[in-house]
Amino acid sequence: MSNANGDKLIFIAGMGVAGSYLARRLRDNGFDVECHDPRRSDYYLPCGYATNRNLLRRALERVNMDPDGYIMSEADHVYLSSDRFEIEFGSSGLCTIDKKRMIEDMNSGIEVFPSKLIPEADSMTVDATGISRGLIGKSENDYSMIAKEYLCESGDHDDFYFHYFPEGRGYYWEFPLGNRWHIGAGSSDPKLIDQYLGNRKRILVTGRRIRLRPLFQESVAGNVIAVGEAAGCVSPITGEGIMPSLRSAECLFKAISGYDDIRKIRERYLSCLYSEMGYYYDLFNLLKKSQNGRLRDISNLKNINIVRKDLRDFGIRVSFARLLRNFL
Template identity: 25%
Template sequence: MKIAVMGMGVAGSYLMARLKNSEHEVVGYERMPTERHDSICAWGTIKEELTNFCKKTGRNFDDFLIHDGKEMHVKMNDNVKFDIGLKGLCTYNKLGLIKDFIKDCNVIYGKAPRLEELEKEYDMIVDCTGFNRSYLPKMEQDFYLPTYEYKVEYENGVPYDDFYIEPFPGMSGYFWYFPLGENYAHIGAGDYNKNHIKATDEFLKKHGGKVVATKGRPIRLATPDRCKPYYSGKVVGVGESIGTVYALLGEGIIPSMQCVNIFMENMHDFKAYEKAIEKHYSVYAKVFNFVRAKIHNDFNFLKALPDFIAIFRYMKKNEDRFGMHIKIGDLLKVAKA
């Protein structure tokens, strides 16, 4: 087949690397020109998971690793503070890995062809355009958080030696501090109530530092069960375009790369792909319902208890995938915020 992969972000670039040595003719499209091609949002991920993804493309994740976390410092809105032990949570050169995935691939920059043009030339069009979902039909009802972030350089020492987060009241989002080596960090926030810029600027004012980059975009929290259709005609969605973000953490790197693996196993059968997506991301709907109820101030803990237990069991069973020690007490502190 002749395949067009639209969008060179996390999902699109990884898919290009996976398809590179296949029997298909693959062309990637990135709407930004080469010099403006960038990676939006914090560079936090799980070392073991990314190591396995990289192995599938003949790459060594250690070449892109920046900071290997030991503890995550958490400050709640009622000034309760605690630390979460980490087991693999890290920061990495996200843009560097994206560019490495596609360095030997056929990628056309600065162009976003219309669907009609693509349909004439390609047998399959893979929508990896993330939040924009540029080539799939519009969703009936979306749900997203606006985000805002600075990359900051510190000349007189960093304010924190490891990961730091401040969940907002009602779980409407959180502020993050992600270390990027000795003198740099990403600071930013996502918030449904739109206090994300204020929180980020207050942290910058308090701790100082030189802003070297500013980024921001919405992140989709609507889960795959709310992002249908996954395919339409020649178009099939992969990654955040079909809702692969874990709503409790606002984390989409690993879920989007998992989606690529699922697509690779089912790319010749879209119905099988849909069933595999539904099965793999089924717990995400429980997580989304839990978070949305908190955000909309429609939360009843007794009513939400079955979902809370299911979320805890899922995360506890998959501690290595989430890169942290999961304790029910910590989860309760966040849930009661």
């Protein structure tokens, strides 16, 4: 489908980080986009806002934006802990960002209709609706946890802090955010979340479910293609979803700009997702094994490199030896 000028028209539902980046990338490259999101402008985005500054820079440069303007806090140290250990690592770029302003800037000059998108049968439509998979529909293979987060005046630690619950039952985090903190927990057990968050003083409470299973194969259906968390682009072991969403949106941008045929676009998109984040399937299996008490199986040793890669990509300078000693 094309607009009156003959530019190819792409419909996008959901203007979180994935939909906004894709819309901007497409529009800057001669495509027309029609974007929808019913989110209210004063809605507090449920997210820790932590990401890797160095990787974010590469993505934002493609849309002529500079990450430095969005940095709220940068990690000197990162603490990873469990009931068995607490280890201090260096940072490989971990920071928090003003995610809301970054998204608003991506959307500048792009009209966003404050409504849900009703898809048209013959048009290329992107489902960037995050956890809801509002257009592409639910998947039987889905897996998500509950996540709850407080915005606080202070934290209990002096830098970025993660605490893993036993048996892969989730984690607790504290991330500095300028002069405030994001303190949250994600788990399938709401009691565990409340136990860790406690009755601390907070400015506001937010939360939603977080998808932790890659759904790449279930991210294409006819003319609809899912990106970001709708496609399960979230690290199963850290809940990191900002950079993976941007990566998936870039994959879709490349597929759309390279091909006209929807079948070819789907094929190229999937192949890019698997080559960029296919290891999320192995990380998800590791999470399930840990939930079944099999984290220390010798067979998990082969996954140590992807665990290390995933944590480093998030911004935590973990070392092979300490991972081996403490986690597996």
